[in-house]
Amino acid sequence: MTAVDPELRAALTADRAGTAERIIALSADLEAIMEASRLVATDDEHDPEGSTIAFERSQTSKFLDDARKRLGDLDGALARLDAGDYGRCETCGNAIAAGRLVARPSARTCIDCAT
Structure with missing residues (x-):
């Protein structure tokens, strides 16, 4: 391993920790959106607020999917770093x-x- 590996590992680990925190926050946001829509008997298609709820749910789900993919990518980068294949x-x-x-x-x- 080279001299930059500790700095690189620290950066990747910090990015991973931030991404994991984002996943937790987005998961909570998505659960809150879904819970709110369960508590109110709205019809997304006919309710003026329905499209907003559907959009928020869709957008948050996409952000969550992206964060999960990023976490996997960062885990892969750390594994390559451990194996000496990074870069x-x-x-x-x-x-x-x-x-x-x-x-x-x-x-x-x-x-x-x-x-």
């Missing part, structure tokens, strides 16, 4: 550019293979 393209085996890893720390492929 190597899974497709071609070449190094992933540092700028790409800064912008997207969980990147598994170089920019050429990503396109």
Whole structure:
């Protein structure tokens, strides 16, 4: 492992912790939205507020799905770091550019293979 690994691990771990907290918060938000819609006998199609409730539920669900995917990506990045494979393209085996890893720390492929 190189000298930057502790800093990289700390950054990935902090990002993972923040993402896990986001998942908890979004899960609570989604449960609150669903509970609120259960308590009120509304018809989303005909109620003026129904489309708003459906939109909020859909949007929160999408954010939650994205956060779960990000958590998986970060777990994968940490596993690659542990295995000594972090920063190597899974497709071609070449190094992933540092700028790409800064912008997207969980990147598994170089920019050429990503396109």
